[in-house]
Amino acid sequence: MTYSISEVAKKLNLTAYTLRYYDKEGLMPFVERTPNGTRLFKETDIDALKIIECLKSTGMPIKEIKRFIDWCSDGDSTLQERYDMFLERKTAVKAQLEELNKTMELIDHKCNYYKTALDAGTEDIHRNNKIGTFN
Amino acid sequence: MTYSISEVAKKLNLTAYTLRYYDKEGLMPFVERTPNGTRLFKETDIDALKIIECLKSTGMPIKEIKRFIDWCSDGDSTLQERYDMFLERKTAVKAQLEELNKTMELIDHKCNYYKTALDAGTEDIHRNNKIGTFN
DNA sequence: CCTTGACTTAGAGTTAACTATAGGGTCTAT
């Protein structure tokens, strides 16, 4: 079973433009073509794209993802680099989770602040522990 | 106690360029100036900037943050809008946390994959449950 | 046979968020 570029785009919630852009940037050297040049995506290609999306979601720039893709092409000699890369990603994601949890706390506070103000009809209810004009 | 733009930049891990850019975009209408135009940041201004940074960290674009700042200037008539905004942010952050947790799981899998491969000296150890050429 | 629709490339354009430069003002310390 193979898929066209627009089918894959739909599956991954991307556009065909974006997939071609990724290809141009060297993120998909594995995708095969029909004799006349049309891209044919295999299931494994889609799985690989999901990993790419995963790396992207950690904030990894496309150029670094390409470096990883290149390492994959290079075989066993780059196992250490790839392992290190994922360890580094793990650290990054852990930090992001911590950051996001702090953010969530602040947002919860703001929700309470505004709920109370809204019930009172005025922000003046927080007069004594307001930050300033902006809250 | 007031602070100069570069002191604030250092405190918030931003550059003075960035702070001036935020100001130009209307994110800091509350910052006062000396007679000759130099910005003077109060503690409460720094607290407000922290909220701005918090919103930014949820992926909120600067133009939407400005909308919130404008609402704050408008007073009690915009309490509902501001409450709704924070509820929406809360939903967004919750989704981001879920996404990031899934990402973390995948990355953990990859770490194990590469640890095993590295110990074996070859990726072939995963021959039977490999995705494709890229893993 | 010819139109329609999906594919192709090359390259231009867009957007957000900075980031830097030029040119000028002001304050402080020698």
Added chain:
DNA sequence: ATAGACCCTATAGTTAACTCTAAGTCAAGG
């Protein structure tokens, strides 16, 4: 009083990641 270290504005440049257009190829249906 002049050098150095700040500050200011206006405006230009950069970067990443798309996003789109133009011009063309190809296969299927009427």
